[in-house]
Amino acid sequence: MQPRKTELARDALQAHRAPLxxxxxxxxxxCDGQRDLAQLTAMIGPEASAMVIQLIQSGYLVSTAPPEPAPAPAAAPPATATTAGGGAPVTERRRSLVSARIYLLGILELxxxxxxxxxxxxxxxxxxxxxxVSAxxxxxxxxxxLTSAGYCERVRQRLFEVLPETHLAQLEQAGVVAG
Structure with missing residues (x-):
């Protein structure tokens, strides 16, 4: 399977207003129609196949073949935490200073x-x-x-999703993190 973007996806990526x-x-x-699910899994992580299925169901991606789950990696399973009510386990997101840096570099380029x-x-x-962290x-x-308040806040929230807790604390001490 080689998923590719729909017009809805192109509009969502361009407008920065989609609930993604x-x-x-x-x-x-x-997802450019050139990469298969195995390549996407190698780039994104083991949850890529589930995300592809979700994006297909939401109308953001199309595929000529039904989605197939990627083989589970031989490494340790992803860290999980239970919800406050003792519900189903939730996969923790990986945090990385490199990811935060790359994300903000892309935003600044725009x-x-x-x-x-x-x-x-x-x-x-x-x-x-x-x-x-200083940069x-x-x-x-x-x-x-440089940009609108709403866009700035979305950038800030997404950056804080991937920034490691220790570096997030540094920004909090500097007064950047609200609340």
Whole structure:
């Protein structure tokens, strides 16, 4: 199976207003009709097949063959946590400073503003974790002046979804994280 985007998906990716989380958006971008499910699983992770099925059912992807589950990796199963009510287990999302950095680099590239270009360069040149966190902080502080408040808040929320807890605490101390 080689899933590809529908017009609904193209509109959702362009408008940034669809009810998609960052991982779903990333998967939509990668679904170009050239990659099969095994390649997508290698890029996204073991939950890619379930996400593809969900996006097909939502009308964001189409495929010529029915979705097949990807083979389970031989490595350890993903970490799980139970819901507060003792319900079904929920898969934890992986957090990564690299993912946060790449996401914000992409956002800054889209801004077409000299200040965004300077922030992009600073974030690209950051080598240590502290430099990266500092560049993330500077970018988040400048973003409200470069784009709409709603877009800025969505970027902030998605960034905080992937940022490791320790680095999120650093931004919280700097006053970037609200509440």
């Amino acid at each position: 989380d960052m991982r779903q958006r990333r998967l939509l971008i990668l 801004q077409r503003h000299p200040q965004a270009a300077a922030l992009l360069y600073t974030l690209q040149q950051a080598r240590s974790d502290d430099q990266v 993330l902080h500077a970018s988040l502080e400048a973003l409200p002046g």
